[in-house]
Amino acid sequence: MPDDDRTTGRQPQPGERPSDAAHRRAYPAAAPRSGYGYRTAGRRGAAVPPELLEDRTRRMSEFLMPAAVILAGVLIVIAFGLIITRAVRDDDTNAIPPVQPPALGDVPLNPPDQFPIPLPSASDSPSPSPSGTTTKPPERKENPSPAFAGSVSVARTGITAVVDLSNEGTRDWVHWGEQSTFSLERKAEGDFAILEGAPTAPRFRHGFSSQRFSWRGGSPVSNSDGTPTGIRTCGKGNGFTISAPASTSTRTLKIYVGALAGRGRLTAKLSTGGPAGGGSFEQRGNNLDTVAFVVTYRAPKDGKINVSWVTEDSFSSDCGGVALEAATLR
Template structure:
C-alpha cells in the first residue's frame, strides 16, 4: 500500500487531534464530578449577608397611645387672700362689674354703681346696726347712685354683740370672678364664712382685734361655680371684748 505524503497525513491528523482533545476534556470533567460526589462535597454557597444594624437615630420611637383629654368641666372652687386695705380705694376702678359702699348717708344707706345692676346684694340686716366714720382708710368712687361721686369717705356700718353681723352675696357661674369685701373689727373677733350655692367646701377665716380702734382688712375672694348660682359671704361677730359695742364692721365690696 503506498505511503501518504506529508501533506495528506497532516490533513487527517489535525481533526483527529481536535476530537481526541474534546473527548479527554469530557472524561476529565466526569472524573472530577464523580470524585466530589463520592466525598459528599457540595458546591460552595455564598455566606448569608448579615442584616444591617440600626443606629440609634434609626430606631423607631414608640408614640404614646391616644388618650382622652382631661375634663374641662368647671368645679366649685373658692380661694381667698386677706390683704391690707390701701390708703384710698377707688371702688369704681376696681369694681368692673359692680361695687357697693355702705353707710355714708345713714345706717341703712347703700351707695352703689349706677350701672352695676344690683349684682352685689346685702342679706337681711341684723340688729343693732350703727353707722360709723372710724375707717382708717378712705373710699372714693364715681358713677354712683344716689351719691354720684366722692374723693374719699371713712364711713361704713358696724354691729354689736356676739352672733350679729352681715351677709353679702354676688352671682356665681362657670366663669371666674373676684369679689373683694372690705371689713373690720372693733374689740371683737370676726368670723368669716364663704360658700357657693352650687356646692363645694366652704372657706373660713378669723380676724381678732381686742383694741377699741378699728382693724380693717380686704378679703379678695376668687371663685368659680359648676353652674349658675351665687356666692355668700358671712361676716359675723364670733366674740366681743367690749360690753358696750364690740363687733364687726362692713365698709365696701367690689365685683370684677
Template sequence: MPSTADGRRRARTSHRADPPGRRTSAGPEWNEYLSSAAVILAGVLVVIGFGFVAARGLSGPEKAPPLDPPAPALGDVRAPAPAGQGLIPLVSPTPTTPASTPPTTRPVSRDQLRIAQGPVPGKVDLSKEGESDWVHWGLDGTYSLERDKGGRFRILEGTPTAPRFRHSLSPQTFTWIGGDPVATTPGTRTGIRTCGQGNGFTVTAPAGTTPRILKIYLGAVSARGKLTARLSTGKSTGSTLLDNRGGTLRTAVVTVAYQAPRSGQVRLTWTTDVAYGEGCAGVALEAATLS
C-alpha cells in the same frame, strides 16, 4: 438441459427485477426468530396482568380520593384542616360597628372658691376696681347705701341684724364716681358696724361659669370676726378670721375668687365670732367690689 451458469444468471436477474422499496419474503430462519419473540412477549404481558389483578384483590376495593374541602361561606372563618395537619390560624374579620351617637359626657365641674385676706391700701377707688358693680355703706347714715349706678344691683346686702350703727373709724378712705344716690366723693372713712356675738352682715353676688372676684372691705373692734363664703350651686366653701382685741378698728380686705358649675350666687356671711369687750364689741363693714 440448462447449465449451472445459466441458473445463476437467472437468479441474479430475478433479484434485480424486484421493484425498489419492496422487501422479499424472509427465509425460514427469520420466521423462527419472530415466533419465539412473540411467545416471550405474550408471556410477559400475561404475568404483568395477573400481578395487577392480584394486587387489587389483596388491597380491597379502591377508595375514591378525598374531595377538596369546599370553600368557606362568607363570614365563615373556621374551615376544617386536612387530616394529619394542624389547624391553620385564620385572621378574624374586623367587626363593623354601626354608626351611633357618641355617649354624652358630663361637663367638667367649675365648682371653685378661694379666699385670701390682705391689708387695705390707704385709698381705694371703688369705681375703678369694681368693673361689674361696687357698693359703699354708711356715707350719710346707718342705713345709707351708695352704689354703682350702672352695676344693675349685682351686689346685695341681706337683712341686717340689730344693733347696727354708722361709724367713721376707718383708717383708709374710699372714693368713687358714677355712684347713686351720691354721684362722687373725694374720700370717706365711714362704714357700719354691729355689736355682740352672733351679729353681723350678709352679702350676695351672682355666680356662674364665668370666673369672678368679689372683694369685701371689713373690720373688727374688740372682737374676732369670721367670714364664710359658699356657692349656692356648688359644694365649695371657704372661711377666714380677723382677730382684734384692741378698742380701735382693725381693717382688712378679703378677696373671694369663685366660679360655679351653673348660674347661682355666692353668699358671704360676716359675723362676730367672739366679743372681747363689754361695750360695742363686734364686726364692721365698709365697701365691696365685683369684677
C-alpha cells in the same frame, strides 16, 4: 284411449307431439288465492281458515288496549302530581330558603381545600412544661375624674389709704353708710350684682375707718372724693351677709371689713354646693381696725357666692363686734 288433448285437458304445445302431451302427468289446477292477502296453504299445502286469523288478531287487541289504557292513566296521575307539587311550592311561604352566599363574596360556601384537623391522641406522654413567659395582666382603668364641683379661695390682704371703688369694681361696687345707718351707695350701672342680706340688730353707722373710699358714677350719690364711713354691729353672732353672681368663669369679690373689740369670721360658699372658704380677723382694742378679704371663686354652673361676716367673739361688753365698709366685684 283417446289421442287428443281432451283426455288430459291439456293442449299440445307448439313443437310438441300430441303423444308427449298425453303421456305427461296432469297437475291439479292452482287453488284460487284468498281475498285476505295471506297464504292459504300451510307447510303441507293445507289452507289456513279465516276464523283462525281473526281469532289471532282479536287476542292481540285484547292485550294492547288495556295496556294502553293503564299507561294513559299512569301518565295522567303523574301529571296531576307534578301540577299539585308545583302549586304547593309556590304557596309555601314557610319553605326553607335556599342557601345564601356568605357575607364575604370571596369566601365560597364549600371551600375546596379543607382538611380534617388532627385531634390529640390519648397518649400517656407528659404534658409540656409551662413556658417561661408570663401573661401581662390587664391594664387597670383609672377612675374617671369627678365632675367639677366648683372652687372657692379666700385670702386676707391690707388696704391702701385711698380705695377707688369705680376703678376696682369693674362689674359692680357698693359702699355702706355714707348718708345714714341704712344708706347704700352703689354703681349706677352695676345691675345690682352685689346684694346685702337682711340686716341684723344692732346696727350703727360709723366714721372710724383709717382709709378713704371714693367713687364716680354712683347712685344715689354720684361722686365721692373719699369717705371714712361704714356700718358696724356688736355682740356675738351678729354680722352682715352679701351675695354676688357666680358662673363657670372665675370671678373676684373683694370685701372691706373691720373689727372693734371683737373677732370676726368670714365664710364664703357657692349656692351650687361644693367647697367653701373662709378667714378670720380680730381687734382686741377699742379702736376700729380694717382689712380686706379677697374671695376668688368659680362655679360648675350659674349660681351665687354667699358671704357672711359675723362676730365670732366679742371682747367688750360695750358693743364689741365687726364692721363693713365696701365691696367690689370684677
